[in-house]
Amino acid sequence: EDKVVQSPLSLVVHEGDTVTLNCSYEVTNFRSLLWYKQEKKAPTFLFMLTSSGIEKKSGRLSSILDKKELFSILNITATQTGDSAVYLCAVASGTYKYIFGTGTRLKVLA
């Protein structure tokens, strides 16, 4: 059975801290791994990763994929209160299906 597991389930940090969110997966016919940020409403896209070892960066956020060990990490440096959200990891399989993890709830305190 395909599955995506995210850890930790929740995290509370102070502004300026660096956080690392984890996503491990077991999916048949892996195609890509995507990270989304969900605040109050719709998830919004952050990164898509298809190749091992290539880091994607956007400002203070970065992500990398390890296809051998079947995991990805999302790093956020110098956290701000606006980073408070649920971060979702999703894996796309070859059958056009998406499997999501349950998410990591991040709270950044001022």
Place this chain on the structure above:
Amino acid sequence: EAQVTQNPRYLITVTGKKLTVTCSQNMNHEYMSWYRQDPGLGLRQIYYSMNVEVTDKGDVPEGYKVSRKEKRNFPLILESPSPNQTSLYFCASSYRGINQPQHFGDGTRLSIL
């Protein structure tokens, strides 16, 4: 503005009363999908569509139907809703299926009494 529009945004109804949640996108996307989001279970895919007249089941299709007669619309139909279908529903679309980021609608909160 590029968007995915769901209606209604909120609905409270009773067991057994057929309902339809509409989803429309204005980006000429081929791939569309429905998800439900429940506490502790994350987003789970209900149905998806690779193009007009092409649909397939996701992980939790029981109790739902979909149709894709036009590229822009992908309605979700609950023929006989039950309380276990109370959830937050999201519609999403992408240009092609896999290896493309999905754009999500703002969600529909359904309560089945």
